[in-house]
Amino acid sequence: MTDAATGNIGRAAADARRAEAEQTGPVMAADGRPLKQSLNRALRAQKLRALALIAPLLLFLLVTFVAPIFDMLFRSVENQITSETLPRTVVALEDWDAQDLPSQDTFAALAYDFMEAAERRIHTRLGSRLNYETTGISSTFRRSGRGIDDLGETQAEQFIDLNPQWEDPAAWVALMAAPDWIAAQADWAARADAADAADRPFDEAEPAFRLAGGIAATLPETADAYRSFATTIQQEDEDSPTAEEPWNTVYLALYRDLLRQPAATIAAYDGPQAALVQEAAGVAAGFEATDLPAFFIDMDDGWGDLKTWETIQTFSDPYTAGYFLAALDLQLTPQGIEMQPEEQQIYLMLFWRTIVLSLTIMGLCVLLGYPIAYLLSNLPMRTSNLLLILVLLPFWTSLLVRTSAWKVLLQQQGVINDTLVWLGLVADDARLALINNQVGTVIAMTHILLPFMILPLYSVMKTIPPSYVRAAKSLGATNSTAFWRVYFPQSVPGIGAGCILVFILSIGYYITPELVGGRTGIFISNRIAFHISDSLNWGLAAALGSILLILVLALYWLYDRLVGIDNVKLG
Amino acid sequence: MDHKLPPYATTGQRIWFYGFRVLCGLIFFFLMAPILTIIPLSFNAEDFFTFTPGMLAFEPEAYSLKHYVDFFTNPDWQQALRNSVLIAPMATLLAVSLGTLAAIGLSQSHVPFKGTIMAIMISPMIVPLIISAAGMYFFYSRVGLQGTYWGVVLAHAALGIPFVIITVTATLVGFDRSLTRAAASLGANPVTTFFRIQMPLILPGVISGGLFAFITSFDEVVVVIFVGSAGQQTLPWQMFTGLREQISPTILAVATILVVISILLLSVVEILRRRSERLRGMSPG
Structure with a gap:
């Protein structure tokens, strides 16, 4: 048969198959669906089943672990406290040029903000926050919180002298509140009275205060200050604006409005209490004024210091790099980013010390771990399993137990010093200082982390065939050549794995340095803990934590590339 | 290094073989000693963190269970x-x-x-x-x-x-x-x-x-x-x-x-x- 004939037959067979396929369609599964579709559906079901098994744990971890980590990252840049506590001041300071003290208007904004903040008792919180940036602000804020009540008293007295109506909460409500709020409030009060009369418990809250429509156009600052007063006493003290005389700052705002608003605007006002307002407008110009900057500076000198205002302006953004800068010994000043003063630079030094001590511990672990792993992997299985227990037992023993053992052993009057004195190596009056310094941290942590070096080294060395070294020796290599040129290079992956593991664990250590490190042997973790529980500078703690986390994740990524996370073995 | 010393080993090899074992012994000692030391110390009759002369002489009255009693009470x-x-x-x-x-x-x-x-x-x-x-x-x-x-x-x-x-x-x-x-x-x-x-x-x-x-x-x-x-x-x-x-x-x-x-x-x-x-x-x- 010729080639052409074969080709013809082949083509004919293919044609026949195609014709058949056209008649019957694609291959079918038993249930009559196309096989491909059926397989896809099975695969999808399998994926869904796997995900359904994983989902509960994934959700659990997202809530209990991942969300907290992100919360910490968020806290390291979050700074809404300034704009939440002093909203008007922050706006007023936007175009301030930092040359002279801010204007009267800015001080007025500060007065309204501060009155509300002091009443809500949140001014000290902002004071402590800004104190991290400029020392002294905390006490300025605390003192001003006590004195702010009196600001505007002069104006209040003069208005009340003019017309006693200004003292009457009801007159103020009639002027300021929306008519529907007044109705709703009266309704609520009636229900409260009824409940009271019938001795029924009544825990419904008063309807939230609403400002009248037109008043903000006529008396903008007064409306704003009064709303601030009404909502604050409703929320904080569960008082009603219908029963409370406004804060003095509200009178101050009224005074400022009457002087500043064009006479025509006041005259055109025809809402409730128009006569009362217009009467006051006629004489307000003759009232005794208050010099706001002088009043504030009288409360605390800090308000006369440009630095206080600069700090508020600089940290008014809702997000800040300030904590991260502080964590790197930098600071944000109005002139830009600068180094902290020499005596306040501690964090770079602490990071550096953490890394250097961790490297020292890692090096010691290699030196001590390598011989042990080598011995274990070259002994017969039975003996090496027995000796492995000597490694695993410390590994399983509580961290606190091992740390307390070292604390007991390393003391000046402890077992090690006693032995050295007894042996005559050390004079009784020259006992070694082995604890509460870097030596203590390094000794205790090397002991604690040594199993983490031995175990990965051992698992790598177990797989190195002894025949390679024998072959090298039979070819004339000396013992040391055979070791360094043949055996050692094969054990390097184990050293790498062990080193990264020990280093990762070491730079995040907290307990052991805290207990045996004293002042010079502590790590960055101890500083983080200090800021969380003692100095309460959570933002800085979060920033330090974020930097440490980034460092660890980078190392972990390296570990995953070199060793693979699936190769993590326990025990 | 093999786990047994061949009969024909030279003196140098012997020293190296035993020296290495002693070194490993010391490292094992470092691993275990802290944990093992605190066990006898916990039976100390005094409130000290070191061995009293009495303990070293194995006098029974130098040992006591009082710290355990304290833990349980x-x-x-x-x-x-x-x-x-x-x-x-x-x-x-x-x-x-x-x-x-x-x-x-x-x-x-x-x-x-x-x-x-x-x-x-x-x-x-x-x-x-x-x-x-x-x-x-x-x-x-x-x-x-x-x-x-x-x-x-x-x-x-x-x-x-x-x-x-x-x-x-x-x-x-x-x-x-x-x-x-x-x-x-x-x-x-x-x-x-x-x-x-x-x-x-x-x-x-x-x-x-x-x-x-x-x-x-x-x-x-x-x-x-x-x-x-x-x-x-x-x-x-x-x-x-x-x-x-x-x-x-x-x-x-x-x-x-x-x-x-x-x-x-x-x-x-x-x-x-x-x-x-x-x-x-x-x-x-």
Whole structure:
């Protein structure tokens, strides 16, 4: 048969198959669906089943672990406290040029903000926050919180002298509140009275205060200050604006409005209490004024210091790099980013010390771990399993137990010093200082982390065939050549794995340095803990934590590339 | 170096052989000595942290059980013990049940985003404890879990999960899938198959994962200090405070008890590992 004939037959067979396929369609599964579709559906079901098994744990971890980590990252840049506590001041300071003290208007904004903040008792919180940036602000804020009540008293007295109506909460409500709020409030009060009369418990809250429509156009600052007063006493003290005389700052705002608003605007006002307002407008110009900057500076000198205002302006953004800068010994000043003063630079030094001590511990672990792993992997299985227990037992023993053992052993009057004195190596009056310094941290942590070096080294060395070294020796290599040129290079992956593991664990250590490190042997973790529980500078703690986390994740990524996370073995 | 010295070894080789063994002996001594020293010290009749002359002369009156008596009668230590015993098993239960399910899911052949999911599940082991503690403190305060029993349990369960995932997935690697198929072909439903076929075979892995999770919670001190409040003071926390403030010899008695517990747990894990390898037809190693 010729080639052409074969080709013809082949083509004919293919044609026949195609014709058949056209008649019957694609291959079918038993249930009559196309096989491909059926397989896809099975695969999808399998994926869904796997995900359904994983989902509960994934959700659990997202809530209990991942969300907290992100919360910490968020806290390291979050700074809404300034704009939440002093909203008007922050706006007023936007175009301030930092040359002279801010204007009267800015001080007025500060007065309204501060009155509300002091009443809500949140001014000290902002004071402590800004104190991290400029020392002294905390006490300025605390003192001003006590004195702010009196600001505007002069104006209040003069208005009340003019017309006693200004003292009457009801007159103020009639002027300021929306008519529907007044109705709703009266309704609520009636229900409260009824409940009271019938001795029924009544825990419904008063309807939230609403400002009248037109008043903000006529008396903008007064409306704003009064709303601030009404909502604050409703929320904080569960008082009603219908029963409370406004804060003095509200009178101050009224005074400022009457002087500043064009006479025509006041005259055109025809809402409730128009006569009362217009009467006051006629004489307000003759009232005794208050010099706001002088009043504030009288409360605390800090308000006369440009630095206080600069700090508020600089940290008014809702997000800040300030904590991260502080964590790197930098600071944000109005002139830009600068180094902290020499005596306040501690964090770079602490990071550096953490890394250097961790490297020292890692090096010691290699030196001590390598011989042990080598011995274990070259002994017969039975003996090496027995000796492995000597490694695993410390590994399983509580961290606190091992740390307390070292604390007991390393003391000046402890077992090690006693032995050295007894042996005559050390004079009784020259006992070694082995604890509460870097030596203590390094000794205790090397002991604690040594199993983490031995175990990965051992698992790598177990797989190195002894025949390679024998072959090298039979070819004339000396013992040391055979070791360094043949055996050692094969054990390097184990050293790498062990080193990264020990280093990762070491730079995040907290307990052991805290207990045996004293002042010079502590790590960055101890500083983080200090800021969380003692100095309460959570933002800085979060920033330090974020930097440490980034460092660890980078190392972990390296570990995953070199060793693979699936190769993590326990025990 | 071989494990036996050949009869024809030179003097240099002999010195090297024995020298190396002595070196290893010293390192083993370094590993074990701290743990072994505190055991006799915990029976000290005095409130000292070193061996008294009487102890070195093995005089019976130099030894006493008074630090153990203190541990079992002091209300602070008893409360701490009670808290530890209440927190660790609950955290273990959560970690094991969720972790085993997820490990079974992860061992299926087609899992989308397997790498990412695995990374998230291992992360509590990778992130330094102080960072987990800080994050949990901030976040749990926001949601009202800070300073509560359940806050500590959830935090400890999260920390124990990586260990369960790692041990159970390792056991599942050697699991023969035809066994579940055989069960299914004989009419067993998936639930029966799971409890009668798969579970008994992976049980050693699940138990040793659980033991790891238990010891993680039982030993944990950083997270509990931040997430817990005085009402959740555990044994390690009490030891930590004791070591930082007034160091009392009762700590040594507690430490000795904890060492005994770790020896027991280590033995159980070792027995389980061997059993699991035998079940899967591997030689114990």
